[in-house]
Amino acid sequence: MPMIHMTVNGKAVKGHAEPRTLLVEFIRDTLRLTGTHVGCDTSQCGACVVHVDGHAIKSCTTLAVACEGAHVTTIEGLAHGTDLHPMQEAFREHHGLQCGYCTPGMIMSAVDMVNRKGHDLSEHTIREELEGNICRCTGYHNIVKAVAAGAKAMQGMAKAAE
Amino acid sequence: MSATGIGASVKRKEDFRFITGKGQYTADVNRHGQAHAYFLRSPHAHATIDAIDYAEALKMPGVCAIYTGKDLADDKIGGLICGWMIHSKDGSPMKAGGHPALAQGKVRYVGDHVAVIIADTLAEAKDAAEKINVSYGVLPANADTASAMTSATVHDVAPDNRVYDWHLGDKAATEAAFAKAAHVTKLDIINNRLVPNPMEPRAAVGEYEEGSGVFCLHTTSQNPHVARLVLSAFIGIAPENKLRVIAPDVGGGFGAKIFIYAEETVCVWAAKKVGRPVKWTADRTEAFLSDAHGRDHVSHAEMALDANNKIIGLRVKTTANLGAYLSTFSSSVPTYLYAPLLSGQYNIPAIYAEVDAVYTNTSPVDAYRGAGRPEATFLVERIVEVAARERGLDPAQFRQMNYITQFPHQTPLIFAYxxxxxxxxxxxxxxxxxxxxxxxxxxxxxxxxxxxxxxxxxxxEACGIAPSAAVGSLGAGVGLWESAEVRVNAIGTVEVLTGSHSHGQGHETTFAQLVSDRLGIPIDNVSIVHGDTDKVQMGMGTYGSRSGAVGMSAISKALDKIEAKAKKVAGFVLEAADTDIEFKDGKFTVKGTDKTIDFGSVALQAYIAHKFTGAQLEPGLKEGAFYDPTNFxxxxxxxxxxxxxxxxxxxxxxxxxxxxxxxxxxxxxxxxxxxxxxxxxxxxxxxxxxxxxxxxxxxxxxxxxxxxxxxxxxxxxxxxxxxxxxxxxxxxxxxxxxxxxxxxxxxxxxxxxxxxxxxxxxxxxxxxxxxxxxxxxxxxxxxxxx
Amino acid sequence: MYEFDYHRPGTLDAAVKLAGEADAKILAGGHTLIPTLKQRLAAPKHLVDLHALRELQGVHLKDGHLVIGAMTTHAHVADSALVKAHLPGLAQLAAGIGDPHVRHRGTIGGSVANNDPAADYPSAVLALNATITTNKRSITADDFFKGMFETALAEGEIITHISFPTGIKSGYAKFPNPASRYALVGVFVAQHGADARVAVTGAGANGVFRASTLEAALKGNFSAAALDGKSVSADGINSDMHADAAYRAHLIGVMAKRAVAAAH
Structure with a gap:
């Protein structure tokens, strides 16, 4: 079995995995980072979304071995201790989650959305951009509110960092 | 109203772990030495199993064991059950076909469980599954609801595929109403079959501890205690004291995780046989095939109006598809969860409903969010709308003129609103x-x-799905109360053990709000414990919108007892009769004085027990309650x-x-x-x-x-x-x-x-x-x- | 998934050599191949990942043509200033493929080589009369698509880039399958001088095809109004549980009009 090396949430990691191992399996089973979930087999639900080299991707449709040397961020890499990322905070503040299963993928997608589309996101944009993330609990109403608020808050974060 | 009390939009306590990826769902549970189960499923909707040859598969790399229905039978493991008895019009009991966890001689739907392969890895289990040779004798199959009674027999016990023909209401009175009607509206209605699709697929991890003889099952359940009861008393895995069931974080249920399925049964049983923890996680297609589906009714409805456009009668004939086997509560869904709601919000003097439930070669059908009540509401609200249009009336006004306005209101079908x-x-x-x-x-x-x-x-809708005596009289095999235990710790923090289960509903927050409000303590001092049969003694779980009305009422009842006991403790400390103690805003005060003690101090006094003797009062502050409501x-x-x-x-x-x-x-x-x-x-x-x-x-x-x-x-x-x-x-x-x-x-x-x-x-x-x-x-x- | 050997060649020559091995499959974005492997519907011995081939990535303007490397992602095409300036219809198409995560991985070469009958890109390639260049040769779009999941590519042949003529008014309109969001019907229209090419994806029982009646209607009058009352025959149109042939045929007309109206 090949040895795979990556930087995950800022930490260099390695692990043996068969070539047929999916990135999500490597993250969950080898690295035991179980915040990234699997909700479907056909790349639709988005529960498995992580960032690879800065872009949101579906880790259930990516081979681990193809991510050799990549920088991967999972849901566990967003917060610093109890210091939540503004998008995480927005999901809590606006009740953008119920059972929590789709939530890691939703939040990772939302952060990527802001990275690409900016901080002022209309309801229409958010709903369209969430095409690859399915939630069964919330009816999306509060997720949309959370993403809009989180996007604005991320602007604050960017400013604070300046 | 306090910022965290009843009526406040408190942010959820459970969210931190979910938004940081620290939730612990069943698929996140990994045990040392665990093996992985993969179920070989039927590719045919209806077939005899003439032979299963898995000799070659057993030799595949990583394979620990392969089991079929014969192994379950040899171990005297019982079949899956349906826990609600429905009787047909003639008084005969419903015709329940056998439902083994692994098929015995016959498969009845695509996805039916033929064998389980247990291997070191899931990939190896799947590799081995391909080497199993099953000889099927394919039989005619039917998936259609309306034609089920004239299709090939699914279970010998029901040659015409009719599980029951059931009715409710006064037929004669209803016929009389139609006889004098000024207008009759007729409508054919199909309630489409749905797949619940909680985002977390079902999963199970079965374990067996040889030293103690205790089984442990982690499972995606809305009601782990009911799962333990069924797995113990009916399926025969182990007595309840030797079986622990844990439903940790559960990623949505919507009904589909109420039921006791083949997969968890097999995983926990097989854990002892292979001597290793056995883990199974459904992929999405398995979920589509093997989760219980919802709805699937074909109905004809007629509504009678008088000359003043008052609804005077309703008659309904429904065929309900229950799939290939009777799932855990399936029989109740198109009967008592459905027909009694046909009065809707309207004052209808006469209603008569007939329901035929049928077997088909499809996944079992059971409760899905609403369960019976969406089917009733769809029927009533469609025919009301059509009737209003036929009479040229504004649909809102037509509804308003037929609304029930006096309460309580006894409908012609069981319920007293x-x-x-x-x-x-x-x-x-x-x-x-x-x-x-x-x-x-x-x-x-x-x-x-x-x-x-x-x-x-x-x-x-009718919710709570209680009282127990009422549901018992309607055929339920269990009581539908709820339990709670309130444990006050010596420093005044509180754990509440509840038989309700949270899989998205936010009980850790709302239940804590109730306790915080009642005891006047910070919400962070309250922890809600649920989903583990070793921690919570017994409970009936979460479905039917019951956790607030029934689960929280049980907590409220336990809190009454806590308050009563705490007043006694406070009485000893404050040297007053407990009847003279008032409890308000977290403080116990002797009426009419400034002598007061806060809740935390009373808790401490209850445990150090220096102010009273054992003969006067038991030390400690812990109370339990079972709550059974008086109505739906x-x-x-x-x-x-x-x-x-x-x-x-x-x-x-x-x-x-x-x-x-x-x-x-x-x-x-x-x-x-x-x-x-x-x-x-x-x-x-x-x-x-x-x-x-x-x-x-x-x-x-x-x-x-x-x-x-x-x-x-x-x-x-x-x-x-x-x-x-x-x-x-x-x-x-x-x-x-x-x-x-x-x-x-x-x-x-x-x-x-x-x-x-x-x-x-x-x-x-x-x-x-x-x-x-x-x-x-x-x-x-x-x-x-x- | 079945077991396979994974290769990540650093040069096109090495990739071609590996792709020529028996039972080898090329891995581009993987968004069709990996789900297929997960379902055990394919069992390659070798997977040849093209991600290390930088020369297959990116968009360039060369001799009046937009040259898009086969390994260029949908997101890259959608955001490319060059594509937006020279073929906005193509950028719009790329922006609507799958979802944001799919667009970050999926590639134009993978999509075109796979020729999924419900994929978006084949319609643009065909309507714009693009040229597909491989490690061996160049193939015009009209010669490339050979039916559902079938192309002119030989075993082991690798697309290196696709070249689109510019200065063409074009537009795309898609009616997505409500469940999968793949094209139930997608119509790409392109004005080539007085002529028009109309390519339809999602609907053809034999994959992407040109709608000649619509092309004739648009000849000399590239306007939505020119398509009023024009229809496409339901013969040879897909029928499935999501949409029957008559409905799809109707949607081709509607989407064609919308594509023309959106074209620039």
């Missing part, structure tokens, strides 16, 4: 929806070449949907959604609103998008998200919510429940809106673009002909 104000919800909803302006909005849409329609749904609860409300249809493509856009609900008392409005949003989304899903489709051979064509349309963010609108409140008189908190309302209310509102837009052209669910386009073409042609 205890409280409500249906008209208040309608008046508020009409205002919020700007009903007056709909004409102008229709004209504006027409100017753009679009069709606009408005649809109503005035729903009522009856949440009700009005939803109004406004759609705009593109006649060129048939795409229906939901432009506005107004919901006014009466849930009685509300603990956390934020969470209640979230429940309404999610319910409406599932209801819109049923109306516009979702439907399980089988081909004529019984293959499920919609077995993945490539073909089964899940509602996505861009399919749905934002919702406008309002509330009215009549407190529920049958529980101490006044709660009616909110979990299913949206899914019950929404489908008829959508279809009524679409048919309004299409000039009353009828349409089936799901109203897909193709179906709407066709109906729009017909409507246009009809209009042209007029």
């Amino acid at each position: 205890d409280a409500g104000d249906f008209n208040a919800s309608m008046v508020k909803a009409l205002d919020m929806a700007d009903y007056k302006g709909v004409g102008a909005r229709k004209a504006a849409s027409a100017a753009k070449g679009k069709l606009r329609g408005i649809g109503f749904s005035s729903y009522i 609860t009856f949440p009700a409300g009005v939803h109004i949907c406004e759609v705009e249809i593109d006649p060129d493509t048939g795409v229906t856009k939901i432009d506005r959604w107004t919901a006014v609900d009466d849930f009685g008392a509300v603990i956390n409005p934020m969470i209640v609103e979230g429940q309404v949003h999610g319910g409406i989304a599932q209801g819109i899903g049923q109306a516009l998008l979702e439907g399980a489709i089988y081909d004529k051979d019984g293959q499920l064509l919609t077995a993945s998200y490539m073909d089964y349309t899940m509602p996505r963010a861009d399919d749905l609108p934002s919702y406008k919510l309002g509330f009215t409140e009549t407190r529920c008189p049958s529980n101490p908190l006044g709660i009616k429940g909110c979990g299913e309302a949206g899914a019950i209310a929404a489908p008829p509102a959508v279809i009524n809106a679409i048919t309004d837009a299409l000039g009353h052209e009828n349409i089936a669910m799901p109203a897909t673009p193709q179906a709407v386009w066709r109906a729009a073409q017909k409507a246009v042609m009809k209009k042209a002909a007029e």
Whole structure:
């Protein structure tokens, strides 16, 4: 079995995995980072979304071995201790989650959305951009509110960092 | 109202772990040395199993064991059960076919469990499964509800595939009402089959500890205690004291995780046989095939009106598809969870309903969000709408003139509605929806070449699914109370053990709000413990919108006992009679004095026990309660949907959604609103998008998200919510429940809106673009002909 | 998934050599191949990942043509200033493929080589009369698509880039399958001088095809109004549980009009 090396949430990691191992399996089973979930087999639900080299991707449709040397961020890499990322905070503040299963993928997608589309996101944009993330609990109403608020808050974060 | 008390939109305590990826779902549970189970499933909808040859598969790398139905039978493991007895009209019991966890001699639907392969890795188990050679004798299959009774026999015990033919109501009185009717409205209605699709697929980890002889099962369950009861008492895995069931974080249920399935049964049983923990996780297609489906009714309904357009009678004939086997509570869904709701919000003197439940070669059908009540509401709200249109009446006014206005109200079908104000919800909803302006909005849409329609749904449901004696008299095999235990620690922090289970509902927050409010302690000092049979002694779980009305009432009852005991402790400390102690805002005070002690200090005194003797009072502060309500609860409300249809493509856009609900008392409005949003989304899903489709051979064509349309963010609108409140008189908190309302209310509102837009052209669910386009073409042609 | 050997060649020559091995499959974005492997519907011995081939990535303007490397992602094409300036219809198409995550991985070469009958890109390639260049040769779009999942590519042949003529008014309109969001019907229209090419994806029982009646209607009059009353025959159109042939045929007309109206 090949040895795979990556930087995950800022930490260099390695692990043996068969070539047929999916990135999500490597993250969950080898690295035991179980915040990234699997909700479907056909790349639709988005529960498995992580960032690879800065872009949101579906880790259930990516081979681990193809991510050799990549920088991967999972849901566990967003917060610093109890210091939540503004998008995480927005999901809590606006009740953008119920059972929590789709939530890691939703939040990772939302952060990527802001990275690409900016901080002022209309309801229409958010709903369209969430095409690859399915939630069964919330009816999306509060997720949309959370993403809009989180996007604005991320602007604050960017400013604070300046 | 305190910032964290009853009525406050407290942010959820459970969220931190979910938004940081630290939730612990069953699939996240990994045990040292665990093996992985893979189920070989039937590719045929109906076949005999003539032989299973797995000799070669056993030799494959990593394989620990392969088991079939014979191994379960040899170990005297019982079949899966249906826990609600329904009797046919002639008094005969329902015809329950055997339901082994692994098929014995016959498979009855695509996805039925043929064998389990247990291997070091899942990939190895799948590799081995391909080497198993099963000789099937393919039999004729049927997936269709309406023709089930004339199709090939699924279970020998029911040669005509009829599980029961059941009825409710006064047939003669109903016939008499129709005989004197001035107008009769008739409608054929199909309630489409749905797949629940919680985002977390079902999973199980079975373990066996040789030293103690104790089994442990982690499973995706809405009711781990019921799972333990069934696995012990009926299936025979182990006695209850030797079986621990844990339902950790569960990623949504919607009914599908109430039931006791083959997979968890096999995993926990096999753990002892292979001497290793056994883990199984469904992939999504397995979930489509093996989770219990919902709905699937074919009905004919007739409504009788008098000359003044008062509803005087309703008769309904329904065929309900229960699939290939009777799932855990399936028999109750199209009977007692359905027919008693056919009175809706209306004063109907005579109702008669007949239900045939049938076997087909499809996945078992059982409770899915709403369970029976959406089917009843869809039927009632569609025929009411059609009747109003046939009589040329405003559909809102027609509803209002037939509403029940006096409470309590005994319907002709079992239920006594205890409280409500249906008209208040309608008046508020009409205002919020700007009903007056709909004409102008229709004209504006027409100017753009679009069709606009408005649809109503005035729903009522029966929730709590209790009292126990009542459900027992209707055939339930269990009592449907709830339990709670309140443990006060010596420093005044509190653990509450509840038999309710949270899989998205936010109990860790709402239940803590109740305790914080009652005991006057910070909400962070309250922890809610649930989902583990070793921690919580017994409970009935979460479904039927029951956790607030029944689960929290049990906590309230335990808190009464805590308060009574704490007053005794305070009395000893403050040297006063406990009857002279008042408890308010977390402080015990001797009436009329300034002698006071706070809750935490009383807790400490209860445990150090220096101020009283054992003869006077038991040390400690821990109380339990079982709560059994005196009636069902009856949440009700009005939803109004406004759609705009593109006649060129048939795409229906939901432009506005107004919901006014009466849930009685509300603990956390934020969470209640979230429940309404999610319910409406599932209801819109049923109306516009979702439907399980089988081909004529019984293959499920919609077995993945490539073909089964899940509602996505861009399919749905934002919702406008309002509330009215009549407190529920049958529980101490006044709660009616909110979990299913949206899914019950929404489908008829959508279809009524679409048919309004299409000039009353009828349409089936799901109203897909193709179906709407066709109906729009017909409507246009009809209009042209007029 | 079945077991396979994974290769990540650093040069095109090495990739071609590996791709020529028996039972080898090329891995581009993987968004069709990996789900297929997960379902055990394919059992390659070798997977040849093209991600290390930088020369297959990116968009360039060369001799009046937009040259898009086969391994260029949908997101890259959608955001490319060059594509937006020279073929906005193509950028719009790329922006609507799958979802944001799919667009970050999926590639134009993978999509075109796979020729999924419900994929978006083949319609643009065909309507714009693009040229597909491989390690061996150049193939015009009209010669490339050979039916559902069938192309002119030989075993082991690797697309290196696709070259689109510019200065062409074009547009795309898609009616997505409500469940999968793949094209139920997608129509790409392109004005080539007085002529028009109209390519339809999602609807053809034999994959992407040109709608000659619509092309004739648009000849000399590239306007939505020119398509009024024009229809496409339902013969040879897909029928499935989501949409029957008559509905799809109707949608082709509607989407064609919308594509023309959106074209620039």
